Amino acid sequence: MKKSLILVVVLALVLGTVAAVSAAESKGLIYVITPSHANPFFGAEAEIAVARAEELGYTTKSVSHDDDANKQMELFETAIAEGAVAIILDNAGADATVSAVQKAKDAGIPTFLIDREISEEGIAAAQIVSNNYQGASMVAEYFVELMGEEGTYIELTGRDTDTNAHVRSQGFHDVIDEYEDMEMIAQDTANWDQNEAFAKMETMLQSHPDVKGVICGNDTMALGAHAALVAAGKGDVIVMGFDGSDDVIQSIRDGGIKATGLQPVATISIAAVDQADYYLTNGEFEKEEKQSIDCVLINAENACMYEKFAPIEGVTSCE
């Protein structure tokens, strides 16, 4: 009994010392919580946030909630228990996330949201998001232009539970529906997924072999749809995506996919960490809570100038 008690005390002392030492070395622990890094978009945003935080002298932990609100809540509790000083979050659902962010706030930990909004204000320290609606409208305007303002098209939408799937679809339609000669002949979700988009496109081509354009809620679905079209000998169908991933930028450069909306991932991740640092240093918020950053249209004219969701410094022409 005595021996085990001594062991517990010694262990506690050792752990306490380790924690104290790591706290002294860094400005604190920043948790970066995002959806699965299997999607390069989320991998990039997490990587950029981590790099910026470490550059500013913080230790970091980068974890994924896999779009599961319960898992997200567990991760928040872990972050609170581990004494995180701030959380950078790309959330797992606009409504379901509110309670997790509130819990962190109650524990004195500010959450800086990136990429996706939540449905309430005054809980998160900041909501810095790509303007998905603006980006989708912009892609749709270019889609209509390349389609010559007429013809049949298919829309592949994202995962139904994801707010951005709806925002982008709305952005597409608020533009395209104003052109009476543009006709949507099919619309289906491919759940942001490349393989599913391939399979759905293959099936849709059976009933719509003459489709002129395909507009997709993200880049992975655009890649899947385009691959199915190429396999069917219809590589000239106008395909557009959304995100600005390196794979789609390469496809645009190769004359495959025609355009995408580049999300300002790097800009947003860096801004979130910088604003967290500002708050932790000055005790007040640097900017208003809701910040919406515009997307950029990427097409054959400028695709060579971008990689990793950001402009390549010094490249100003694709000729």
Add this chain to the structure above:
Amino acid sequence: MGKKIKWIIWLVVIIAFLAWGSTQFTVVNTQEQAAVVESEKFDRVAFVDSIWDSKLLPAVQEDSIDLAVVLDAIGENLEKSAEFAKISVSGAYNYRVRGTGTVESVDVSSKNGVATIQLDHYDGNIQVFLNIGPKISGESIRDGSGFIEFGDFKDQTEYGQVSKEINKRVGDTVFNQFNWPEMVGKKISFGGMFTILTTNQTKINLDTVTISPVYVEEEE
């Protein structure tokens, strides 16, 4: 003694498990949420009605800057023109301007009709285009208005739809106001907004500006 310790350890484990379990589940009533969203559906037409005559038109007619002055500043460099711009959180420079000039050419082959304008009192190199509808792209009017802010709306969709509604009104009005191909060579006055994008742009376009008009009038 040994039994008592085992018993205490079990108790601690059970309490810890219960405490952990209580945090794992949250109940979300999606039907209720859907009902709330539906009842609060944003009326973009009513919103634009409420600002059009009272705020938007006066902002352009009375509180805008001579386009020639702005273009001279941009011609020197973008920063020089910053005092005339409303710079968005995205780093876009939005200008609220008015001017007079002669219609040089008109292209209505697309629904995004465009007129080129020879601006009075300006001899710089920046080419001036005027959106004449019936479709108007972009968010220049909203973002250059100076009083329509993202934070005032529920989400991006509402904020975006305000811009779409403004553009729709402008596009319908301006396009139907004249037989545009017949306007070539005629003098007009106009007020409106334009935008120069900077964030994540590899090359900032300072060679042309495209005005989304709020009003266009034929000069006698």
